[in-house]
Amino acid sequence: MLHVDLDQFVAAVEVLRRPELAGKPVIVGGRGDPTERAVVSTASYEARAFGVGSGMPLRIAARKVPDAILLPVDRDAYDAASAEVMEVLREQPGAVVQVLGWDEAFVGVRTGDPEAYARDTQRAVLDRTGLHCSIGIGDTLVRAKVATGFGKPRGVFRLTAENWLEVMGERPTLDLWGVGSKIAKRLQTLGIDTVAQLAAADPADLVPEFGPKMGPWYASLGRGEGASEVDDTPWVARGHSRETTYQRDLLEQTEVEDAVRDLVSGVMDDIEAEGRPVIELTLKVRYVPFTTKTFSRTIPSTVDRAVVQQHALSLAAKREMERAIRLLGLRATMPMPDDARRGHTPTRGGW
DNA sequence: TCTGGGGTCCTAGGACCC
DNA sequence: TCTGGGGTCCTAGGACCC
Numbered sequence: 001m002l003h004v005d006l007d008q009f010v011a012a013v014e015v016l017r018r019p020e021l022a023g024k025p026v027i028v029g030g031r032g033d034p035t036e037r038a039v040v041s042t043a044s045y046e047a048r049a050f051g052v053g054s055g056m057p058l059r060i061a062a063r064k065v066p067d068a069i070l071l072p073v074d075r076d077a078y079d080a081a082s083a084e085v086m087e088v089l090r091e092q093p094g095a096v097v098q099v100l101g102w103d104e105a106f107v108g109v110r111t112g113d114p115e116a117y118a119r120d121t122q123r124a125v126l127d128r129t130g131l132h133c134s135i136g137i138g139d140t141l142v143r144a145k146v147a148t149g150f151g152k153p154r155g156v157f158r159l160t161a162e163n164w165l166e167v168m169g170e171r172p173t174l175d176l177w178g179v180g181s182k183i184a185k186r187l188q189t190l191g192i193d194t195v196a197q198l199a200a201a202d203p204a205d206l207v208p209e210f211g212p213k214m215g216p217w218y219a220s221l222g223r224g225e226g227a228s229e230v231d232d233t234p235w236v237a238r239g240h241s242r243e244t245t246y247q248r249d250l251l252e253q254t255e256v257e258d259a260v261r262d263l264v265s266g267v268m269d270d271i272e273a274e275g276r277p278v279i280e281l282t283l284k285v286r287y288v289p290f291t292t293k294t295f296s297r298t299i300p301s302t303v304d305r306a307v308v309q310q311h312a313l314s315l316a317a318k319r320e321m322e323r324a325i326r327l328l329g330l331r332a333t334m335p336m337p338d339d340a341r342r343g344h345t346p347t348r349g350g351w
Numbered sequence: 352t353c354t355g356g357g358g359t360c361c362t363a364g365g366a367c368c369c
Numbered sequence: 370t371c372t373g374g375g376g377t378c379c380t381a382g383g384a385c386c387c
Binding site for chain 2: 029030035037038039040041055056057058059060073101210211212213214237238239240241242243244245286290326327329331
């Protein structure tokens, strides 16, 4: 199968509609205002050369690249560009497409020459959308996904059982898809630093540290194993949420209540569009200094905004009243239809 | 006046029930 | 003055991904 990943997607879409930005350090994030609390969504390769990356506070990014062109996030534009790309992928001969996000998808296909197929796909995407992509080829989803990183930018790379350990073996476990900094550290305490060491680990030995599901999962990640079928079942959201970082910290009770009402109204817009009820609410509170707490409750199934608002306000009443609030988030969970289940890898992410 | 916003899944402990 | 065993639900927290 193939894993297709658009190169610097968000920045590339911006350059497409403003060609004069080509070759310049473009940084997209927040409202494009470096004096606000916001972070970088995507930086062009030219900006990355200055050490700017996604997730970095916009203020710091602007300081690192004085000549940067700062642009606001334009979700609608990226949605449209993404839909176009996915359409091209689905039109490729024999392709089964599993969308992972705005700028990523797995493509399942049977072909004797995957490299040629990948090059054809890259060309088709470029011709139709003006966007460049990198493609990983693999015999499992994990290997294809990891392979893409070696193909960037605009390249193709293949990872299979054959060369997995040769290519990945000496790399840190952090390079694996699904291992972040916390898990990498915990693995180190077990004497596991590299992918080869993780691959050699007995899954049972990881159970005490990571639990019955995740322990064996990490062991198989080390070997690059896991699901090998691309699943194009339409994605069904489990929930919807809204989150706001306030430009000024909230202290007053009335400010907090107004903010919660705003979050409810945003979340309920999505819920109503979905046509499924809310069965659980989670309120996230980020205090100053930086600590985050969540409060959740299951509620009787409802689509009534007023009822949801009541529950949300009462969750908010559980916060520490004397502390200033930097961020509030509200998540509404919906019941899942039985046929929407998709049992494959426990890797988290929008699919 | 560092630290977005939208998602998913796993784990663990207590409550509660039989 | 002893305290099983299994199951589900609820809540909180943690981790990861794009």
